[in-house]
Amino acid sequence: MLEQPYLFLVTEVARRLRLEGVKCGTAETIDAYRAGEFVQMRTVQDLKNVLRLCMVKRLEDYEIFDKIFDELEKQKRPQEQPKNETQGDKAQAVKTVERGESSADKRKEMTVYYSPVEVFMKRELPTPTLAFMRESKRVMKRLRRRLALLPGRRYTRSAKGYVDFRETIRTSLRTHGEILRLLHMKRKVTRCKLVAIFDVSGSMDTYTEFLMQSMYALARQSVAVEVFVFSTRLLKVSSLLKYFGPKKAAELISREVNIWGSGTRIGNCLATFIDKYRGIVGKGTVVMIVSDGWDTGDPEVLDRAMRSMKELVGRVIWINPHADKPGFKPRTIGMETAMPYIDVLAGMNALKSLKGFKTYFGAGVQPMGRRPVSRRARPALP
């Protein structure tokens, strides 16, 4: 049986991981504890490896874990444990683990309410209402359907493809069970991967509230949706939003990205996106950029980034808040540069309600020709 300090260490690491927003549940803690029985830990590094293996499930969280572990190691042996936890049997271990989680959860809640937020303190960021979430979910679902580029789960009749045995046999009944013709089917195109990139710079200030809420709604959709934000630099926020909800996430994001910083460099940020994340996009991906196109960077860079974006992904959608206003013309330098590479330019209303959505994406408005999903090599960059 393992001695108490190990159990304490495990729960403590788990608690701190959760505070930092790393998903680490009871199952992980139990694993880590059980692993301790199997491994002879001679060095600190061994201990670290075991805990990391069992408790951290993402590359992005490795860094956070390392920090927490090193801190704990510096403190060396932890403080006195509560008296009622001196028994060392397994049932007790599990109990303690659970208790650890619930107290951590409480603490997490408290941080959400009382954390000092420099920027967002001034402005109340309301948690989205249920009605908003529902409407948003409907809109996003439509959006993903409308922009679908990938085959889904369902089948439809076609000339080539898999043999549709069901239909074949059914038709064969007309000829007394003699199969004269094989009918075929293929998958219906109903899905797309969606990458949403939100501009959170100063010029988008007025829309922050709505942006945060739609980001949140988007990120919670499915794993096929990734959300990024940028102002002067780019940050992936999908898992952050999923775990924390809009309030705390907004705080963390504002800490990471220079939100109120002057100067948006759309071009540079998109270039970073292509550099770092080109693996996650493909011809089945729709990229949605939400920005007003106020760009202080080099238009040349933006042009190049947009061109490679267009080549990498299936469709590029640009959501510009000003596009809702009547008589809108894309006149900012950023917009003018990006226009040739955009498939659909829509206003913010498209995300707000189904009605707004239909004005931009409705069946009669814009013919949305489906580009075939091709696996051939992309043309080389000029």
Add this chain to the structure above:
Amino acid sequence: MLENLTPEILVKEMEKELYVADEPLALAVYLALKLEKPLLIEGEPGCGKTEVAKVLARLLNTELIRLQCYEGITASQALYEWDYPRQLINIRLLEDKKSVDEITEEIFSEKFLLKRPLLAALLYEGPNPPVLLIDEIDRSDEEFEGFLLEFLAEFQVTIPELGTIRAKKKPVVIITSNRTREVGDGLRRRCLYLYVTYPSPEKEMKILSLKVPQLSPKLAAEVVNFVQRLRQVGELAKKPGISETLDWANALTVLGATEINPSILSSTLTCLIKNEDDLRIVRDLGLV
């Protein structure tokens, strides 16, 4: 062999199978075996993720059952499918001789079941559990991932016509991902997680000496040095992995090179760089 296994023994055993495992990796494999949990390995392409499963299968003296994931893979392609053409032929053959019920029983028996990898892993009969490699899970779509969750939790499959089939021995499951898509939290939670990255120069030297013993130590050092420098270049879309290093080392031995000079380098660079843009970048930087 499973009883008295320790991570240290595992490192040695894997080395006998020509795989250089570092400490975290050996520990991960060891714990996956002991805790009977799937191991999710993420990392750059060509860093030996798939190889772990292959080596492990050889080590455990068992079969490697591989499920290669791809976009649009469905449960029937991973689990089982009825052999329709054979069933149709049999219906025709038995039509006059047997009753409908007898025919139904006949054609929905195990004989007509096409076992795809997941079912094969459950039905595997051998002294040791099989190694089930679920390769490049990130290529499959989320629906399939959801389906896998169920399979990995219970290790059982229900076929309406035959009933529920349970695993005779829980297979050792290795799942790999190249991170082209973020793997869902549900799956992560059920697995042990390891991220493998490019090896350190020392480890790469060791791998070279094991895998390409014909290469002289001096040349090997040059090879490692160059590849490591190449990996420092941030602009490359695809940095060379270990498999590229090995390809290159093999190419050099086939060509009988004794040192890396510009002419050899430019003619064999395609082993390392497999992208037109990257080639241009490397040339522009004057590395070649």
